[in-house]
Amino acid sequence: MNGAGIIQGMIETARNFAGSYHDPERLTTVQYPEEKLPPVENARTIPFLVYDGGDAMAGLRCTACTICEKECPPQCIYIIKDLAKKPDYVGKMQLQPKVFDIDMSVCMSCGICVEVCPFDAIKMDQVFELSTSDRFLGLLFHKEQLAKPNGYFSQLHKTEAAEIDARRHEDKRKAEASAAARAAAAKPLPPGGVK
Amino acid sequence: MRASTSPPGCIGTDGEHTLLEVSMGPHHPSTHGVFRMDVTLDGETVVKLKPVFGYLHRNHEKIAEKNSYLGSMPYTDRLDYICSLTNNWGYALAVEKLTGLSVPERAEYIRVILGELTRLINHSALAGFLLQDMGALGTPLMYAFREREKILDLFESLTGARMMCNYMRFGGCRCDLPPGWIEQTRSVVSRFPSFLDEFESLLTGNEILQARTEGVGALPGRLAVNAGVTGPMLRASGINYDIRKVDGYGAYGRFNFRVPLGERGDVFDRYMIRILEMRESLKILDQALRDIPGGPIMDPKAKLRNLRPKPGEAYGRIEGPKGELGFYLISDGGPNPYRYRVRPPSLINLTILEDMCLGQTIADAVVILGSVDIVLGEVDR
Amino acid sequence: MRGLDQIFVWIGREVAGWAPAPAQPLVSAILIIAGIMAVFGTCFALTTIAERKILGRMQNRFGPNRVGPCGLFQPLADAVKMLTKEDIVPFSADKTLHFLAPLVMTTPIWLAFAVLPFGRNMSALDLDSGILFFFAIGSASELAVFMAGWSSQNKYSLVGAMRAIAQMISYEVPLVLSTVPVLMLAGSLSLNEIVAAQGTHTLGGLARWNVFTPWGLAGLLLFLIAATAESNRSPFDLPEGESEIIAGYLTEYSGFKYALFFLGEYLGLFAITGLAVTLFLGGWRAPFQWLEWVPSWLWFGGKFGVLIFLFIWVRATLPRLRLDQLLNFSWRFLAPLTLINLAVAAAWHWTGAWESAAAAPVRWVLCAALIALPAHWLGRALRGAVPPPRKYHYAE
Numbered sequence: 001m002n003g004a005g006i007i008q009g010m011i012e013t014a015r016n017f018a019g020s021y022h023d024p025e026r027l028t029t030v031q032y033p034e035e036k037l038p039p040v041e042n043a044r045t046i047p048f049l050v051y052d053g054g055d056a057m058a059g060l061r062c063t064a065c066t067i068c069e070k071e072c073p074p075q076c077i078y079i080i081k082d083l084a085k086k087p088d089y090v091g092k093m094q095l096q097p098k099v100f101d102i103d104m105s106v107c108m109s110c111g112i113c114v115e116v117c118p119f120d121a122i123k124m125d126q127v128f129e130l131s132t133s134d135r136f137l138g139l140l141f142h143k144e145q146l147a148k149p150n151g152y153f154s155q156l157h158k159t160e161a162a163e164i165d166a167r168r169h170e171d172k173r174k175a176e177a178s179a180a181a182r183a184a185a186a187k188p189l190p191p192g193g194v195k
Numbered sequence: 196m197r198a199s200t201s202p203p204g205c206i207g208t209d210g211e212h213t214l215l216e217v218s219m220g221p222h223h224p225s226t227h228g229v230f231r232m233d234v235t236l237d238g239e240t241v242v243k244l245k246p247v248f249g250y251l252h253r254n255h256e257k258i259a260e261k262n263s264y265l266g267s268m269p270y271t272d273r274l275d276y277i278c279s280l281t282n283n284w285g286y287a288l289a290v291e292k293l294t295g296l297s298v299p300e301r302a303e304y305i306r307v308i309l310g311e312l313t314r315l316i317n318h319s320a321l322a323g324f325l326l327q328d329m330g331a332l333g334t335p336l337m338y339a340f341r342e343r344e345k346i347l348d349l350f351e352s353l354t355g356a357r358m359m360c361n362y363m364r365f366g367g368c369r370c371d372l373p374p375g376w377i378e379q380t381r382s383v384v385s386r387f388p389s390f391l392d393e394f395e396s397l398l399t400g401n402e403i404l405q406a407r408t409e410g411v412g413a414l415p416g417r418l419a420v421n422a423g424v425t426g427p428m429l430r431a432s433g434i435n436y437d438i439r440k441v442d443g444y445g446a447y448g449r450f451n452f453r454v455p456l457g458e459r460g461d462v463f464d465r466y467m468i469r470i471l472e473m474r475e476s477l478k479i480l481d482q483a484l485r486d487i488p489g490g491p492i493m494d495p496k497a498k499l500r501n502l503r504p505k506p507g508e509a510y511g512r513i514e515g516p517k518g519e520l521g522f523y524l525i526s527d528g529g530p531n532p533y534r535y536r537v538r539p540p541s542l543i544n545l546t547i548l549e550d551m552c553l554g555q556t557i558a559d560a561v562v563i564l565g566s567v568d569i570v571l572g573e574v575d576r
Numbered sequence: 577m578r579g580l581d582q583i584f585v586w587i588g589r590e591v592a593g594w595a596p597a598p599a600q601p602l603v604s605a606i607l608i609i610a611g612i613m614a615v616f617g618t619c620f621a622l623t624t625i626a627e628r629k630i631l632g633r634m635q636n637r638f639g640p641n642r643v644g645p646c647g648l649f650q651p652l653a654d655a656v657k658m659l660t661k662e663d664i665v666p667f668s669a670d671k672t673l674h675f676l677a678p679l680v681m682t683t684p685i686w687l688a689f690a691v692l693p694f695g696r697n698m699s700a701l702d703l704d705s706g707i708l709f710f711f712a713i714g715s716a717s718e719l720a721v722f723m724a725g726w727s728s729q730n731k732y733s734l735v736g737a738m739r740a741i742a743q744m745i746s747y748e749v750p751l752v753l754s755t756v757p758v759l760m761l762a763g764s765l766s767l768n769e770i771v772a773a774q775g776t777h778t779l780g781g782l783a784r785w786n787v788f789t790p791w792g793l794a795g796l797l798l799f800l801i802a803a804t805a806e807s808n809r810s811p812f813d814l815p816e817g818e819s820e821i822i823a824g825y826l827t828e829y830s831g832f833k834y835a836l837f838f839l840g841e842y843l844g845l846f847a848i849t850g851l852a853v854t855l856f857l858g859g860w861r862a863p864f865q866w867l868e869w870v871p872s873w874l875w876f877g878g879k880f881g882v883l884i885f886l887f888i889w890v891r892a893t894l895p896r897l898r899l900d901q902l903l904n905f906s907w908r909f910l911a912p913l914t915l916i917n918l919a920v921a922a923a924w925h926w927t928g929a930w931e932s933a934a935a936a937p938v939r940w941v942l943c944a945a946l947i948a949l950p951a952h953w954l955g956r957a958l959r960g961a962v963p964p965p966r967k968y969h970y971a972e
Contacts, residue, residue: 009398
């Protein structure tokens with residue numbers, strides 16, 4: 001019949017109209033900013049630096065190896081090494097970054113810096129409300145702005161943080177055990193010879 | 196079919212026909228991006244059409260010569276920005292051919308699942324945009340995007356981003372499927388056919404749609420083959436060429452699916468072929484989700500950094516949702532490619548636009564452009 | 577409930593009574609004009625927000641809902657926006673015509689509201705040839721379209737205006753012809769008489785609206801299709817929506833003049849909807865006799881609202897027609913059908929004696945077939961040979 005297709009189309013539209021009042025499948029709008037969608041574990045927007053403990057600068061995991069700077073495709077990371085070394089979580093002496101800047105207006109959220117970091121020092125954050133009124137330096141994030149605690153990282157990426165924490169705990173335990181063994185081996189013999 | 200059917204054009208003062216030259220400029224609601232068409236009209240009929248592009252050129256190929264192989268992967272996301280995962284796959288295939296890496300089973304299945312999901316989102320976006328160009332004020336577009344959102348949520352939970360996924364790596368995939376992802380995908384895929392039925396009931400029988408698309412922009416098969424057209428446009432003209440069947444790359448050889456072919460090659464055929472392809476993709480997805488094996492997702496020999504393939508060249512191609520997407524790489528032994536070339540399907544399909552639009556009215560030119568399915572990121576790179 | 581029904585008439589009479597005797601007709605006229613402008617101006621504001629919200633709901637999204645409760649103050653925000661925009665007049669434009677075009681568009685439409693009966697005893701002017709007046713005034717606003725296109729001195733606007741004129745003139749024919757059966761059977765050109773002719777009731781208390789007859793139903797459908805085209809609404813919104821090369825005659829208008837064009841278009845829509853309600857849907861009459869207690873202006877308003885919803889619904893669903901398809905549709909389908917409708921109305925009138933329960937269905941079926949079969953054949957002819965449904969074959 002002529003016009004059947006049009007009538008069918010109109011029935012379809014009417015069904016959506018009626019459905020939008022009672023069916024959440026039909027009206028899928030989320031009224032931002034009053035309602036926000038729950039964050040997804042794997043989502044990535046901009047990178048941030050992880051630190052352990054209370055002091056951000058002393059607990060930074062980053063050792064300024066500059067692998068992320070080399071691998072970053074748009075080259076938005078800028079690192080200057082600080083030659084004063086400090087011990088890391090297993091007690092080994094490591095370098096630290098004096099300057100660690102990321103230009104977020106250039107960053108393309110690819111996550112390659114996270115993939116290549118050997119120290120689990122840089123991870124992807126999930127904040128997207130980054131608007132600033134300062135056009136030039138507002139989106140240039142320095143070390144202080146980038147550093148966030150490990151607790152925050154565990155909240156964002158639970159499974160990954162749990163794995164990393166378990167591994168670091170294991171490494172620390174092994175390092176302490178081998179240090180204790182070495183300390184025991186280096187102890188002087190007790191007086192009276194070996195029994 | 197040119198002068199005989201055109202109404203009398205603008206008559207000049209000496210009584211001869213004057214032709215009207217119009218530039219459907221880069222700022223235009225219906226040109227799918229910054230794209231210009233210089234159209235010469237005789238009344239309402241198109242007598243000459245010159246596509247002008249390059250407004251979105253971003254030096255993709257030159258940047259790739261400066262970055263390492265891994266560093267180019269996020270840039271390939273931004274070529275055809277609607278289908279980022281298939282772009283990644285094409286590039287990963289090319290590098291794997293160049294370096295001789297092999298991909299484990301589970302990674303192949305994941306790649307097929309993501310590739311077919313990408314085909315679904317591309318074709319539903321296209322159906323929505325085609326009708327938007329025809330003046331349907333966004334209703335089919337909104338329905339299509341409502342379904343796309345579910346698939347984009349799947350991408351976000353797996354790769355971390357909805358649009359710029361950056362997920363394939365040379366020798367496999369970046370990370371494994373999170374728990375529950377397969378079930379979520381299965382539920383999305385099981386609800387998709389009912390959306391397609393709803394969409395078709397809104398559109399396919401609609402007389403106005405049929406009147407505006409049947410017989411418009413017909414592309415004969417021979418001309419399509421000569422022009423290098425690939426993808427759904429070629430299959431709508433009746434030529435059976437689907438790289439998933441011809442090359443059998445990835446795990447496609449294991450799946451049971453058919454390739455729909457059109458007969459007249461007009462806009463309605465191209466639209467219907469894409470709807471039918473969506474149904475075939477759903478079949479592939481069902482099979483892949485059922486049969487996906489466990490195991491590793493990366494080739495153990497693959498390195499993330501400092502990839503230096505031996506000197507040589509490779510061409511890796513896939514059946515992207517828009518056509519044959521190919522990557523041609525020449526390596527000179529260093530960490531950066533010597534030459535990196537993208538074969539963009541949108542650009543090659545666009546070269547035939549003038550032949551399709553001659554003799555049609557200007558309103559049809561917009562609809563024909565919509566059915567070619569271009570994305571300017573790919574045309575201009 | 578006579579009181580509530582006649583409340584506006586009563587208010588008008590009371591207020592006019594306070595004026596000195598010689599000035600009373602003038603004061604009464606001004607009250608009526610002010611009333612109509614206030615009501616339909618508010619209706620315009622509400623329709624813009626209702627259209628956006630209904631379109632939104634049909635597209636699975638909210639419409640505007642930030643300004644005011646449920647977005648009801650959105651028209652105010654739009655008005656402020658329109659008023660504060662810069663009024664750009666092109667350098668080479670014909671200034672007088674450019675200025676006058678929006679006024680020529682809106683002013684005749686207000687005049688058209690004068691003859692519509694909004695309720696019992698509630699028509700501003702009771703003209704003997706009300707419908708003739710309505711159509712004459714309505715056609716005057718089409719001149720504004722061409723004035724706008726010509727005065728912009730822009731070849732694209734001119735071509736757009738010419739297409740708009742071609743569309744509007746082509747659809748005048750089915751618009752007017754589809755109302756002729758109503759005039760024939762009511763025996764008068766006066767709109768009040770036409771409503772009165774639909775005032776009697778038949779079996780079960782169902783009112784004798786014209787739409788409950790085959791020729792009335794067909795006439796209403798034809799009238800509504802032609803009305804959609806006359807108001808440049810989707811699927812016939814070629815002049816304003818087809819923005820591929822030609823943004824139409826509205827290109828060179830910005831700010832308040834654009835708002836006036838917009839207002840004129842919507843008022844035209846309201847006037848034609850009011851006419852459709854009067855001619856086919858029984859005006860201010862209730863559908864059943866036992867519902868006569870509801871005020872008449874509420875019935876008018878309700879039917880009006882339903883038709884406006886129908887227009888919005890069609891706009892949300894259908895894509896646009898191309899110009900040549902549009903003109904073919906009018907001349908090769910609608911115009912012949914309206915002429916055949918005349919014959920069907922005549923057949924209905926001659927078989928008036930078949931009112932009894934046994935013969936009434938036969939009468940209905942006969943008249944319905946007389947209009948449905950030609951509609952089917954004309955539709956076939958319009959689409960050319962019916963193309964066979966396409967088969968897509970698959971390769972393995």
